[in-house]
Amino acid sequence: MNNTYVKFIAVLVLIAAAPFFLPLFHINLLSEILILAIFALSLNVMMGYAGMVSLGHAAFFGTGAYAAGIMAQNASANMIFTLAGAVVLSLVLAGIVGLFCMKVSGFYFLMLTLAFSQMVYSFVYQANQWTGGSNGLSGIPSPVLFGFSFSNSVWVYYLIGLIFLLIFAGLRVLVKSPFGQILIGIRENETRLKSMGYNTSMYKYAAFIISGVIGGMSGALYTYFNGFIAPSDVYWTMSGTVLIMVLVGGAGTMTGPVLGAALIVLLETVVAAYTDMWMLILGSVFIIFVIFFPSGIHGILQDTLNKWQKPKLNPDVKSVKREQI
Amino acid sequence: MECILKVDGVSKQFGGLEILKDLSFHVNKGERIGIIGPNGAGKSTFFNLLTGDLAPSKGNVFYKDKDITTEPNYKRARRGIVRTFQKNNLLVPLTVLDNLLLVLQRKHGISRTWFKIRNQKQYETLYNEADELLQRWGLKHQRNVKVESLSYGEQRQIEIMLGVATNPDVLLLDEPTAGMSQSETNYIVQLLHELPKDLTLMIIEHDLEVIFGIAERMIVLYDKHILIDDSPDVVRKDPQVNQIYIGTEGAV
Ligand SMILES: Nc1ncnc2c1ncn2[C@@H]1O[C@H](COP(=O)(O)OP(=O)(O)O)[C@@H](O)[C@H]1O
Ligand SMILES: [Mg+2]
Numbered sequence: 001m002n003n004t005y006v007k008f009i010a011v012l013v014l015i016a017a018a019p020f021f022l023p024l025f026h027i028n029l030l031s032e033i034l035i036l037a038i039f040a041l042s043l044n045v046m047m048g049y050a051g052m053v054s055l056g057h058a059a060f061f062g063t064g065a066y067a068a069g070i071m072a073q074n075a076s077a078n079m080i081f082t083l084a085g086a087v088v089l090s091l092v093l094a095g096i097v098g099l100f101c102m103k104v105s106g107f108y109f110l111m112l113t114l115a116f117s118q119m120v121y122s123f124v125y126q127a128n129q130w131t132g133g134s135n136g137l138s139g140i141p142s143p144v145l146f147g148f149s150f151s152n153s154v155w156v157y158y159l160i161g162l163i164f165l166l167i168f169a170g171l172r173v174l175v176k177s178p179f180g181q182i183l184i185g186i187r188e189n190e191t192r193l194k195s196m197g198y199n200t201s202m203y204k205y206a207a208f209i210i211s212g213v214i215g216g217m218s219g220a221l222y223t224y225f226n227g228f229i230a231p232s233d234v235y236w237t238m239s240g241t242v243l244i245m246v247l248v249g250g251a252g253t254m255t256g257p258v259l260g261a262a263l264i265v266l267l268e269t270v271v272a273a274y275t276d277m278w279m280l281i282l283g284s285v286f287i288i289f290v291i292f293f294p295s296g297i298h299g300i301l302q303d304t305l306n307k308w309q310k311p312k313l314n315p316d317v318k319s320v321k322r323e324q325i
Numbered sequence: 326m327e328c329i330l331k332v333d334g335v336s337k338q339f340g341g342l343e344i345l346k347d348l349s350f351h352v353n354k355g356e357r358i359g360i361i362g363p364n365g366a367g368k369s370t371f372f373n374l375l376t377g378d379l380a381p382s383k384g385n386v387f388y389k390d391k392d393i394t395t396e397p398n399y400k401r402a403r404r405g406i407v408r409t410f411q412k413n414n415l416l417v418p419l420t421v422l423d424n425l426l427l428v429l430q431r432k433h434g435i436s437r438t439w440f441k442i443r444n445q446k447q448y449e450t451l452y453n454e455a456d457e458l459l460q461r462w463g464l465k466h467q468r469n470v471k472v473e474s475l476s477y478g479e480q481r482q483i484e485i486m487l488g489v490a491t492n493p494d495v496l497l498l499d500e501p502t503a504g505m506s507q508s509e510t511n512y513i514v515q516l517l518h519e520l521p522k523d524l525t526l527m528i529i530e531h532d533l534e535v536i537f538g539i540a541e542r543m544i545v546l547y548d549k550h551i552l553i554d555d556s557p558d559v560v561r562k563d564p565q566v567n568q569i570y571i572g573t574e575g576a577v
Contacts, residue, residue: 178430178448179439185427188416195376195414196428196491197402198436 008169015161019154028225031157033265034164035221040245040257041171042214047243048251049175050207051187052101055110055239056117059097060090060212062124062234064219069140069229070130079143079150079159083220090216091209093120098208102201114236121234136230143224150224160221167214172254174210183207187252237279244282248289250298259297326353328390329525330375330406330495335384337370344370346549347384352495358527359540359557363569366546368529369411372497375527376408377401388495403431405494409487409501411529413480417473421464421483424472425455428490462486462516478509485513489520496520498528502535514538537561 015034019027039061046052064086071085097116101109124131131137142151143159150156174180185193186200193200223229232238241264249260264282271281293300330352337345344367352358362368373379375386377398385394393401416424426443430436433451435443445452459465462482472480485501501517502510514535520526530536536543536557543560545553547569553560560566 173442174439176442176444177439178435178441178443179437181423181427181430181443182436184419185416188418189414192414192416192487193427194397194399195378195402195408195410196487197399197431199399 008165012165015165016158019157024153027157028153029265029269031153031160031225033262034160035218035225036242036245036265037258037261038164038167038221039215039218039242040249040261041167041254042211042218043242044246044251044253044257045171045175045183045214046204046207046211047246048253048257049180049187050183050204052105052204052208053110053243054113054211055236055243056097056113056115057211057215057242058234058236058238059113059117059120060094060215061219061222061238061242062120062229062231063090063093064216065223065229065233066124066131066137066219067216068220068223069137072141072143072223073137073139077141077144077149079145079224082143082223083217086216086220087213090212090219093216094209094212098205098212101208102205114239117234117239118236121231121236124231124234131231134231136228138228140223140227140229142227153225156225160225163217163221167217168254168258171214175254179203179206184252241282244286248285248296250296253296253298255301256296256298259301263297328352329354329388331387331390332375333385333387335374335381335386337367337374337379338382343549345374345546348551349384350544350551350554352525352527354494354525355523356525357539357541358525359536359543360527360529360546361531361533361536361543361560361566362546362552367549368546369499371546372408372499372527372529375401375495375497376406378408402491405491406497407488407491407493407495408497409484409499411499411503413477413484415472415480415483415487417480418471420469420471421459421475422455422468424483424487425458425490426451428487429454429458432491458486458490463512478505481505482509482513485516489516493524495525495527498526498530500529500531502530502532510535 018030022030039057042060043054043057047054067086067089068082071082075081097113101112101116104112125133142149142156144150150159175183182193182198182203185198186203190200219233222233245260245264246257247260248263249258250256267281267285268278271278289296295302328351333349335345335348336343348371360368360371370379374381377393377396377400381394385392387393388401388404388406393404416427429451430443433448435448435451441447456465456468459468464479464482464486467475467479472483475483481501481504485498488496488498502513505513510532517526517539526539528536528539540557543553543555543557544551545560545566553563553566
């Protein structure tokens with residue numbers, strides 16, 4: 001067994017054991033962190049790995065959340081049914097939006113994703129016989145799986161924990177696979193990848209769809225957890241928040257978005273008790289990271305570990321090489 | 326002889342500015358062609374038209390009798406028309422090995438695999454091929470070093486190695502030895518001589534010693550046209566070339 005499996009099993013055991021020694025309030029907090037961690041991981045596929053920065057990712061979260069919520073209220077709370085609904089709807093949305101967004105890049109991509117997500121937001125706001133409009137959807141029944149109802153928040157927590165572990169493991173393989181390496185290549189130098197014979201648009205489109213679908217799944221989980229959805233979950237500030245989670249945690253890494261989600265959720269919980277200037281504080285955290293720790297929490301941890309593990313290498317090796325030119 | 330590449334009446338304008346006008350010629354399989362011309366003559370532009378990085382304003386490009394004028398660059402690369410860049414164009418934050426693996430994994434047909442981690446154990450033949458190439462190109466000791474921390478000359482070497490690694494049919498080298506030291510240049514020239522005989526090579530180069538050593542046919546681009554398309558000996562002796570090209574570049 002190598003290091004990765006050990007770490008993975010340690011996290012699995014921690015997630016499984018948490019309800020035995022943490023109060024319910026903290027378990028709910030953990031559920032929220034894990035949901036947003038999945039959401040941040042999903043954005044990270046296209047943003048951190050393929051280099052496509054989106055400011056509209058809440059559209060997928062909201063689509064998944066509303067799809068699961070509306071289906072549970074109007075048809076059946078069967079989880080396979082509602083989760084499949086969330087996946088299919090976010091897949092369709094990502095498939096359509098992606099077609100347009102793939103035509104542009106950089107700043108224009110950012111603006112286009114923002115525009116599409118605001119369209120989804122205004123749709124949610126208008127279609128109030130389905131979505132409850134500005135009031136949102138409340139009293140959504142708990143998900144049911146094989147006759148078992150997840151009405152207890154600890155069971156919901158386990159459900160979320162399990163899905164988190166599956167998605168994390170799956171994405172970890174994906175980003176390290178040949179496919180994932182192409183996404184990294186596109187991020188670093190798309191021109192070169194084309195010259196190597198890669199149809200980069202197709203890979204970017206695939207990454208966009210994977211991001212959208214997993215984003216939709218995190219939204220569905222949020223509905224299971226909360227029993228309530230508000231239109232603000234589709235608003236662009238939600239897209240901004242998840243973007244900050246990825247950047248603060250460390251884009252283009254697997255643990256980064258998880259740590260970023262944890263930091264932001266914890267911070268919000270602590271701060272909300274004292275002040276309502278949450279956005280101001282979130283903004284400050286973001287600025288501090290961008291300026292002082294551009295590689296995020298993951299980068300800080302990595303540096304600390306490196307310092308611990310090996311004595312300092314000769315720092316001049318690199319600069320000498322450069323000067324040989 | 327088998328014609329592999331044909332250019333028929335190709336022109337290129339940028340805005341109103343005409344860079345190349347009505348170029349036509351054939352390339353036979355396995356030919357070694359040197360392209361020279363003063364700076365700004367449109368040599369790199371010409372390569373861009375062959376690779377599909379730019380579309381011609383007029384005319385057609387044929388590959389093995391197939392019209393590929395409108396084909397995007399990645400499709401032409403898959404057909405085997407592969408280029409290297411005048412300015413190093415690498416994935417600099419990645420290691421030398423990772424740069425190379427990206428080239429090789431498409432050849433091995435595993436690029437769409439997303440359910441298997443790419444490592445030495447899972448993809449042994451892929452890694453072995455990469456290691457062989459690194460060995461041949463004298464870059465084995467830099468295998469796991471990030472490209473950005475290598476010297477300019479080594480980066481240049483990788484630029485060319487990535488082109489060769491795909492086993493192209495037609496290899497277009499845009500000033501491969503630019504900025505290299507004499508010993509690095511010699512090393513590259515030797516490796517270019519070792520390329521398979523059926524590989525078609527077109528090489529833009531300012532170092533005339535290098536190009537006369539490799540090319541068996543020379544194309545001189547001047548004033549939007551092909552001024553000369555003949556053997557290196559003819560080009561060497563041509564008074565006009567001496568005046569417009571060699572004269573401005575200094576002594577040979
Ligand atoms: N993408 C472009 N847009 C506009 N002008 C260009 C472009 N690429 C090249 N040129 C112009 O075309 C001319 C030929 O350039 P180039 O092909 O790079 O010459 P060479 O490689 O022979 O030195 C130059 O004047 C250059 O400024
Ligand atoms: Mg040039």
